[in-house]
Amino acid sequence: MAHKEEPWHSLLAGATAGAVEGFVTYPTEFVKTSSQFGGQKQKPLDIVRTTIQTKGITGLYSGAGALIIGNAAKAGVRFLTYDTLKSLLADREVGILDRECSRV
Numbered sequence: 001m002a003h004k005e006e007p008w009h010s011l012l013a014g015a016t017a018g019a020v021e022g023f024v025t026y027p028t029e030f031v032k033t034s035s036q037f038g039g040q041k042q043k044p045l046d047i048v049r050t051t052i053q054t055k056g057i058t059g060l061y062s063g064a065g066a067l068i069i070g071n072a073a074k075a076g077v078r079f080l081t082y083d084t085l086k087s088l089l090a091d092r093e094v095g096i097l098d099r100e101c102s103r104v
Contacts, residue, residue, distance in 0.1 A: 010083040011076045018075025026040040027060040029067070 005023075031044050038047070051059040 002082035004084060007080060007084065010079045013076075014079025015072040018071035018073070018077070019068050020076070022071035023061075023064065026064040026067055030060050030062065030064075 007079070027048070031047050034047050034051070035044065038087060042050070048060065
């Protein structure tokens with residue numbers, strides 16, 4: 001039988017993945033939102049340059065906390081749900097999904 005992971009491992013792995021994903025992609029979202037609501041037409045690199053000059057590099061992460069927390073929670077629950085369902089549908093003797101359950 002395969003080794004059973006603790007549920008909190010899945011939750012922690014998903015939360016970490018979601019937080020990192022949110023942190024890495026947030027500056028792109030910041031630039032997109034700034035271009036939509038800025039009032040003037042600016043190229044994305046001009047928005048980045050202006051933001052860094054006026055607010056520093058941390059200006060690109062203004063408001064990132066809510067997105068990072070939300071992504072972490074969403075990914076944590078997704079990983080936990082996936083691993084829980086996978087273990088519930090697994091063949092008890094072999095530890096992998098049996099043919100019938102894999103069609104679900």
